[in-house]
Amino acid sequence: MKRGVFLTAFAMILLLTGCSAASNAGGSESAAESENHAQTEEQSSAAAKDGASTGSAQDSASSEPAPPKRKPKPSALPNGEPYDDMYFDHTGTNPFVTAEEDPLSTFAVDVDTGSYTIARNYVSRGELPPKDAIRVEEFINYFDMRYEAPAKKAFTIHVDGGDSPFGEGYKLVRIALKGKEIEASDRKPVNLTFVIDVSGSMNREDRLELVKKSLKLLVDSLSGSDQIAIVTYGSDARAVLEPVSLEEKDEVLDAIESLTPGGSTNAEEGLKLGYEVADKQFSGAAVNRVILCSDGVANVGETSAEGILKQIEDYAERGITLTSVGVGMSNYNDVMMEKLADQGNGAYAYVDSFSEARRLFVDDLTGTLQTIARDVKIQVEFDPKRVDRYRLIGYENRDVADEDFRDNRVDAGEVGAGHSVTALYEVKLIDTEDDAADFGEVRVRYLDEKSGRTEEWSEPLRIGNKISRDLAFLASVAEYAELLRGSYWAKNGSMKDVLQLLEASAETEQEHQFAAMVKDTVALLRSDD
Numbered sequence: 001m002k003r004g005v006f007l008t009a010f011a012m013i014l015l016l017t018g019c020s021a022a023s024n025a026g027g028s029e030s031a032a033e034s035e036n037h038a039q040t041e042e043q044s045s046a047a048a049k050d051g052a053s054t055g056s057a058q059d060s061a062s063s064e065p066a067p068p069k070r071k072p073k074p075s076a077l078p079n080g081e082p083y084d085d086m087y088f089d090h091t092g093t094n095p096f097v098t099a100e101e102d103p104l105s106t107f108a109v110d111v112d113t114g115s116y117t118i119a120r121n122y123v124s125r126g127e128l129p130p131k132d133a134i135r136v137e138e139f140i141n142y143f144d145m146r147y148e149a150p151a152k153k154a155f156t157i158h159v160d161g162g163d164s165p166f167g168e169g170y171k172l173v174r175i176a177l178k179g180k181e182i183e184a185s186d187r188k189p190v191n192l193t194f195v196i197d198v199s200g201s202m203n204r205e206d207r208l209e210l211v212k213k214s215l216k217l218l219v220d221s222l223s224g225s226d227q228i229a230i231v232t233y234g235s236d237a238r239a240v241l242e243p244v245s246l247e248e249k250d251e252v253l254d255a256i257e258s259l260t261p262g263g264s265t266n267a268e269e270g271l272k273l274g275y276e277v278a279d280k281q282f283s284g285a286a287v288n289r290v291i292l293c294s295d296g297v298a299n300v301g302e303t304s305a306e307g308i309l310k311q312i313e314d315y316a317e318r319g320i321t322l323t324s325v326g327v328g329m330s331n332y333n334d335v336m337m338e339k340l341a342d343q344g345n346g347a348y349a350y351v352d353s354f355s356e357a358r359r360l361f362v363d364d365l366t367g368t369l370q371t372i373a374r375d376v377k378i379q380v381e382f383d384p385k386r387v388d389r390y391r392l393i394g395y396e397n398r399d400v401a402d403e404d405f406r407d408n409r410v411d412a413g414e415v416g417a418g419h420s421v422t423a424l425y426e427v428k429l430i431d432t433e434d435d436a437a438d439f440g441e442v443r444v445r446y447l448d449e450k451s452g453r454t455e456e457w458s459e460p461l462r463i464g465n466k467i468s469r470d471l472a473f474l475a476s477v478a479e480y481a482e483l484l485r486g487s488y489w490a491k492n493g494s495m496k497d498v499l500q501l502l503e504a505s506a507e508t509e510q511e512h513q514f515a516a517m518v519k520d521t522v523a524l525l526r527s528d529d
Helices: 003-016 026-047 114-124 136-140 200-221 246-257 267-280 305-317 334-343 354-363 365-369 469-484 495-505 509-528
Strands: 104-108 155-163 171-179 190-197 227-233 237-245 287-294 320-326 348-350 371-382 387-393 413-416 420-429 440-448 454-460
Touching: 104 387, 114 136, 114 334, 114 348, 114 509, 136 387, 136 420, 136 469, 155 440, 155 454, 155 469, 171 371, 171 413, 171 469, 190 200, 190 267, 200 246, 200 287, 200 354, 227 246, 227 267, 237 246, 237 267, 267 287, 267 305, 267 320, 287 334, 305 320, 305 334, 320 334, 334 348, 348 354, 354 365, 365 413, 371 387, 371 420, 420 469, 469 495, 469 509, 495 509
Parallel strands: 190 227, 190 287, 287 320, 320 348
Antiparallel strands: 104 371, 155 171, 171 420, 227 237, 371 413, 371 440, 387 420, 440 454
């Protein structure tokens, strides 16, 4: 993870978040758009011979032209006001890579899901999400694919694939990790410190009320051996509840219910105090976690953001991790919430409804709270004799240098109990007499939380000709996200094709809910024509 970039970005957020991001575009926007359009036309012409969509590739490796930096066009709220000050970051789009030139693909895992629920919130309100809000891997990893869990190891590796439904002549390859499951009765006790944004912006859309309901769900799911502390911040930070056992549950619930919004947003002071309180109740025998609930906007505090973020990193290395939970549509900072979770060795989720809060804090409680592996990296090595070119779909901001795969000093992703991680590749194979032969190897490397040892193991890349039902579903999810973000590789795709595949592959309630979201998106696209 690129912490230098993150620290700089966070400092700018603290200084400038109350200002309009539109000034970044300036008067050069039209010229930049014209230049970008010309580049896109050149690439489209070069790729026209291959003619595939998400699964499409051109005959040589290429990358998507970088779009101009500018604030997304505001959407309309039900009351006619714009979605002001929504902060997202364009992460680019992975190109096709020639295996002969670079056979290695290395990245850190990601179990965040915030991008998907933000997009769902937009669509449910009758608006298309900004392209920069889309991170494809967070769409894919939102869905429970019910992979088989390991009996002893921290992970199992699943590899499968077949002909791509969206790219003629290409294979769609799935590489999935499934974390070891831990029964609720067997999980470690947890020492949680809630750091809750109670600034004036949290009064919008009853954001604070949704946070309070979410935290009450979490508290009701905990046991008497767990411990809670509460820190709030507005214009300044204060400890609302010193660490207390869940045997005093009523005291915790009363403290949550008493919260009211008001004041400016001193996120830096809130995080400082939150980590100090978490440090005071630290126990080596427990899970020690800070849970930040906020709209991600900060407009008061010290300007030296590098200092506080270095402290967050230090706390994370000592075993106090961070989960960031975002709420809100106007005046929301996705960039900050995602990066804070990355820096704090945790995960980022966005709660758009009470149902999503239940999924996060009840259905997936153990996975949300207990980490089983840290610094999880995946490296795929493609055999140039079997593979012409390949493309990793998503994970653009999780790239790890190939030579850093075995460098234990390089930070990577964390995975909770029972969590799964899925990566999809589009691969152009070289025709051979033995199509069933291995065409590479996937390696996973991680620090086992239980043993404290670094583990590494591998599986061969071997697939068939026909993709499974659940992989077909994930293909539709990936194509949908690629279309939403305007990916160059989905330029020939359509929502109609996505729906057609969904009708044949959606099976679970969650999958049918996604199909309904796609139908709503199709209706929105028609209304915009």
